[in-house]
Amino acid sequence: MSSFLAQEVPLSWYLLLSAALFSLGVVGFLIKRNLITVFMSIELMLNGVNLSFVTFAHQWHAVKGQIFVFFVMMVAAAEAAVGLAIIIAVFRARATLAVDRIDLMKL
Amino acid sequence: MNGYLHLWLIPLLPFVGFLINGILGNRLPKWLVSTVALLAPLAAFVAVLDAYASLYPLVPPVCVPGNCANAWHYISLPYVETCPMPWIRIGALHIDFSFVFDQLSLVMLLVVTGVGFLIHVYSVGYMNDDEGYARYFSYLNLFLFFMTVLVLAGNALVMFVGWEGVGLASYLLIGFYFQKKSAADAGKKAFIVNRIGDFGFLIAMFLLVANFGTLTFTEIATKLGQDPGWTGGVVTMITLCLMLGAAGKSAQLPLYIWLPDAMEGPTPVSALIHAATMVTAGVYMVARTHVLFDHSPFALGVVAIVGAATAIFAATIALVQNDIKRVLAYSTISQLGYMFLGCGVAAYSAAIFHLVTHAFFKALLFLAAGSVIHGLGGEQDLRKMGGLWKKLPITFAVTTVGVLAIAGIPPFAGLFSKDAILYAAFLQGPNGKLLWFVGVVTALLTSFYMFRLWYLAFWGKPRSEDVHAHESPWSMRGPLLILALLSISGGWIGIERSAGWVNMERFSGFLAPVFGARGATEGNAQLELTLSAVAVGVALLGWLAAYLFYREKSTVATRLAGALPGGYKLLANKYFVDEFYGATVVKPLLGFSKYILGWVVDVGIVGGAAWLLGGIALLTGAILQRWQSGNLRSYAAWLAAGAAAVLLFLLVPWTMVLAALPAIHPGVAGH
Amino acid sequence: MHLILFIVFAGFCLAGAINLLLQSHPINSALSLIVVMTSLAVLYLLLGAEFLAIAQVIVYAGAIMVLFTFVVMLLNAGREDRTLGSRAALRVGFPAVVAILAVIATVILRAQGLGVARLSEGITSTEELSAVLFTKLLLPFEVTSVLILIAILGAVAMAGHDGGDGERTGGK
Numbered sequence: 001m002s003s004f005l006a007q008e009v010p011l012s013w014y015l016l017l018s019a020a021l022f023s024l025g026v027v028g029f030l031i032k033r034n035l036i037t038v039f040m041s042i043e044l045m046l047n048g049v050n051l052s053f054v055t056f057a058h059q060w061h062a063v064k065g066q067i068f069v070f071f072v073m074m075v076a077a078a079e080a081a082v083g084l085a086i087i088i089a090v091f092r093a094r095a096t097l098a099v100d101r102i103d104l105m106k107l
Numbered sequence: 108m109n110g111y112l113h114l115w116l117i118p119l120l121p122f123v124g125f126l127i128n129g130i131l132g133n134r135l136p137k138w139l140v141s142t143v144a145l146l147a148p149l150a151a152f153v154a155v156l157d158a159y160a161s162l163y164p165l166v167p168p169v170c171v172p173g174n175c176a177n178a179w180h181y182i183s184l185p186y187v188e189t190c191p192m193p194w195i196r197i198g199a200l201h202i203d204f205s206f207v208f209d210q211l212s213l214v215m216l217l218v219v220t221g222v223g224f225l226i227h228v229y230s231v232g233y234m235n236d237d238e239g240y241a242r243y244f245s246y247l248n249l250f251l252f253f254m255t256v257l258v259l260a261g262n263a264l265v266m267f268v269g270w271e272g273v274g275l276a277s278y279l280l281i282g283f284y285f286q287k288k289s290a291a292d293a294g295k296k297a298f299i300v301n302r303i304g305d306f307g308f309l310i311a312m313f314l315l316v317a318n319f320g321t322l323t324f325t326e327i328a329t330k331l332g333q334d335p336g337w338t339g340g341v342v343t344m345i346t347l348c349l350m351l352g353a354a355g356k357s358a359q360l361p362l363y364i365w366l367p368d369a370m371e372g373p374t375p376v377s378a379l380i381h382a383a384t385m386v387t388a389g390v391y392m393v394a395r396t397h398v399l400f401d402h403s404p405f406a407l408g409v410v411a412i413v414g415a416a417t418a419i420f421a422a423t424i425a426l427v428q429n430d431i432k433r434v435l436a437y438s439t440i441s442q443l444g445y446m447f448l449g450c451g452v453a454a455y456s457a458a459i460f461h462l463v464t465h466a467f468f469k470a471l472l473f474l475a476a477g478s479v480i481h482g483l484g485g486e487q488d489l490r491k492m493g494g495l496w497k498k499l500p501i502t503f504a505v506t507t508v509g510v511l512a513i514a515g516i517p518p519f520a521g522l523f524s525k526d527a528i529l530y531a532a533f534l535q536g537p538n539g540k541l542l543w544f545v546g547v548v549t550a551l552l553t554s555f556y557m558f559r560l561w562y563l564a565f566w567g568k569p570r571s572e573d574v575h576a577h578e579s580p581w582s583m584r585g586p587l588l589i590l591a592l593l594s595i596s597g598g599w600i601g602i603e604r605s606a607g608w609v610n611m612e613r614f615s616g617f618l619a620p621v622f623g624a625r626g627a628t629e630g631n632a633q634l635e636l637t638l639s640a641v642a643v644g645v646a647l648l649g650w651l652a653a654y655l656f657y658r659e660k661s662t663v664a665t666r667l668a669g670a671l672p673g674g675y676k677l678l679a680n681k682y683f684v685d686e687f688y689g690a691t692v693v694k695p696l697l698g699f700s701k702y703i704l705g706w707v708v709d710v711g712i713v714g715g716a717a718w719l720l721g722g723i724a725l726l727t728g729a730i731l732q733r734w735q736s737g738n739l740r741s742y743a744a745w746l747a748a749g750a751a752a753v754l755l756f757l758l759v760p761w762t763m764v765l766a767a768l769p770a771i772h773p774g775v776a777g778h
Numbered sequence: 779m780h781l782i783l784f785i786v787f788a789g790f791c792l793a794g795a796i797n798l799l800l801q802s803h804p805i806n807s808a809l810s811l812i813v814v815m816t817s818l819a820v821l822y823l824l825l826g827a828e829f830l831a832i833a834q835v836i837v838y839a840g841a842i843m844v845l846f847t848f849v850v851m852l853l854n855a856g857r858e859d860r861t862l863g864s865r866a867a868l869r870v871g872f873p874a875v876v877a878i879l880a881v882i883a884t885v886i887l888r889a890q891g892l893g894v895a896r897l898s899e900g901i902t903s904t905e906e907l908s909a910v911l912f913t914k915l916l917l918p919f920e921v922t923s924v925l926i927l928i929a930i931l932g933a934v935a936m937a938g939h940d941g942g943d944g945e946r947t948g949g950k
Binding site: 015 | 795798830855889895907929933
Binding site for chain 1: 740744
């Protein structure tokens with residue numbers, strides 16, 4: 001038992017988790033019908049990617065990997081702010097948050 | 108070393124005349140148009156004489172029998188003049204703008220420019236009242252340009268340029284009165300039938316290039332001379348194709364149908380183009396390429412048979428025609444048949460001799476007919492003429508000269524040339540004797556219908572109400588008289604005073620460097636005299652028959668026509684050849700064009716393809732339009748699909764996958 | 779220990795992500811996402827990125843998700859209704875996701891040279907991080923702050939209109 005518990009975690013597991021989070025984020029993007037929830041799926045994708053960056057930073061002892069995560073967080077914050085502002089503007093225009101009803105861009 | 112000949116001046120001067128009259132003619136006063144138009148052929152004629160003088164001593168030498176070929180001093184003939192700018196250079200094939208001047212082209216050029224000039228003078232009077240005066244002369248000069256190019260051509264391609272060009276000029280001039288539907292149709296017919304002949308010429312040129320690698324006549328002659336194995340086979344093919352071209356241009360069977368219709372053009376045009384010069388281009392071409400024909404006895408036989416058959420065929424039709432110009436047209440076809448007969452028995456000098464004399468008397472006859480028509484105010488029907496000998500005395504006189512010449516009555520020009528051909532034909536063996544017989548029968552018919560024309564037009568009481576018939580102005584009478592003089596004396600260049608009746612030695616000796624010694628008629632002077640006597644007798648017999656049939660108050664003709672109504676109808680309707688062609692060639696072609704090409708190809712295939720393309724574009728657009736739905740989720744889905752595709756493409760080791768496939772499907776391995 | 783912690787918090791991550799997908803009310807989805815982010819922070823700690831773990835909690839879970847929650851409540855987003863849907867999303871998207879996941883997983887599993895996470899060695903101190911951030915990567919840092927400024931301005935400009943663009947009550 002202790003030998004089992006004392007095992008180290010292979011880095012590939014972290015990477016697999018990251019891939020899984022990313023894929024779940026894409027799935028969420030595809031199936032959710034509320035605009036805000038779709039946006040949240042995007043954040044989930046970003047987080048998945050962040051995890052893989054940190055994993056590799058750990059492997060190569062590269063600080064730059066973590067700095068990149070730092071920047072991703074900053075950009076995600078900015079993006080969230082602007083994106084939510086857009087959602088508010090769209091809601092004001094169309095009075096609905098259903099993704100399928102916001103199709104002004106169709107030919 | 109003789110000086111530079113400036114051969115290019117000979118075609119250039121008529122071309123300049125064409126340009127001036129064609130572009131500025133409507134704005135220039137009539138006298139200026141006439142002057143420009145007349146100067147062009149005159150200047151060309153002078154240039155030809157100048158070329159002649161540069162090469163030959165001005166006094167012809169005395170001809171000793173048997174030695175005539177050596178008596179002519181010539182300085183470096185054939186004289187070739189090439190444009191320094193190269194025309195076609197494809198690998199080993201070199202074709203340039205080159206002009207060749209030798210005895211043959213000299214003779215032709217003298218005829219073309221000389222008779223051409225006379226006809227230009229005549230036209231000044233004849234076309235005086237016509238609105239398209241400048242246009243007419245510009246077309247005539249254009250024709251002269253192309254004809255001289257054709258004659259001077261040093262290779263087949265330059266000749267083809269001239270060939271096509273005279274066809275074009277012929278079309279323009281036949282359809283000169285283009286507001287008349289029959290004239291426009293006749294122009295089209297001439298051009299289209301010519302085209303069929305041109306196809307033969309083109310095939311011949313392709314075969315020449317393929318087999319000889321060159322189109323220059325001198326080089327072909329050299330190559331043929333070097334290799335005695337060139338007989339039959341491909342040479343026969345080439346010459347038969349050339350003959351097709353000649354048949355189209357010179358109105359032989361089966362492509363003669365355009366010439367009678369070409370009489371819709373003004374009469375001087377008929378005289379120049381369809382009697383003296385353009386239709387003789389085919390004969391000239393055969394003479395020019397005679398080395399090829401000499402190497403293919405089969406082709407020579409074909410030429411002879413076509414010539415003889417055409418001669419008699421056309422003569423039979425001319426017997427019952429009522430339009431004066433039609434009679435002369437069929438007569439032209441018949442005489443051209445004689446020329447081809449001469450070529451076919453390899454008597455090229457005789458054929459050219461007949462070409463020259465025919466130019467004189469046929470042009471004369473046409474111009475005289477024009478004078479008659481002009482005098483009668485446009486009447487062309489023989490049945491409505493009569494009694495003109497009093498009203499148009501000069502025309503009557505010259506017409507008599509022309510009729511006597513064509514019938515072959517001595518000492519006029521036609522006899523000597525015709526006899527030379529018939530004698531050469533007779534010498535050719537049993538087939539030759541048959542051809543000779545056909546030629547003699549044709550001579551009989553020729554004499555008959557020409558004298559018929561003479562009697563109907565000029566003798567008896569006037570059958571038309573128009574009593575204001577008047578003689579032509581001097582601009583028309585002058586050329587008539589000159590041509591009459593030539594018709595009388597033109598045959599004498601073939602006479603040798605001392606030995607033989609028709610001793611062609613002088614003329615054939617002149618042309619010997621071109622044709623080799625074949626043109627000379629050696630041998631039996633006695634046989635020659637006998638055959639000539641037969642021909643003369645036949646001609647007189649024809650005259651007698653015409654007199655009996657068509658003198659005043661004679662009903663022999665009408666009774667004979669009544670007795671053989673079928674035969675008469677057949678001849679009067681030209682053996683229904685036009686109708687036959689119309690039914691077998693024209694109608695199916697028109698039907699094919701209208702239904703198959705018009706409906707199936709044009710509307711169906713082409714229109715359908717266009718409609719299909721448009722339909723495809725619309726359909727694709729409609730399909731793709733649905734892709735742009737504005738739906739966020741579908742956009743996201745396609746984004747994901749694109750990302751997946753990129754990842755798959757980059758990360759999957761495709762070479763390993765493809766190599767591993769046969770292991771999975773063992774049955775597919777080893778394709 | 780490492781293994782247990784990893785399994786537990788990786789499980790939380792996955793559960794939160796799947797819950798985000800399954801919930802129909804956006805506020806529930808937001809809360810699930812917070813769970814995911816906090817678990818991720820623990821995982822960062824396990825990988826030795828202590829500054830990032832804290833930043834994750836403070837920035838992501840504490841600020842961004844709060845913003846999301848505010849907007850959900852502001853817009854009074856209710857439960858999702860069944861709308862038209864998109865056939866393309868189902869037919870094209872799912873296979874694509876599966877393909878992506880499969881490819882990446884294959885690559886990861888086949889990669890050689892990936893080691894194990896060593897808790898003892900790989901800790902990156904904040905001092906190391908800032909040493910690089912404020913010296914070598916100073917320019918991107920400053921640019922990022924400008925970016926955030928622009929984002930603030932943009933957000934205020936767009937969401938701050940009082941009845942300016944909001945006249946349209948939509949329709950189809």
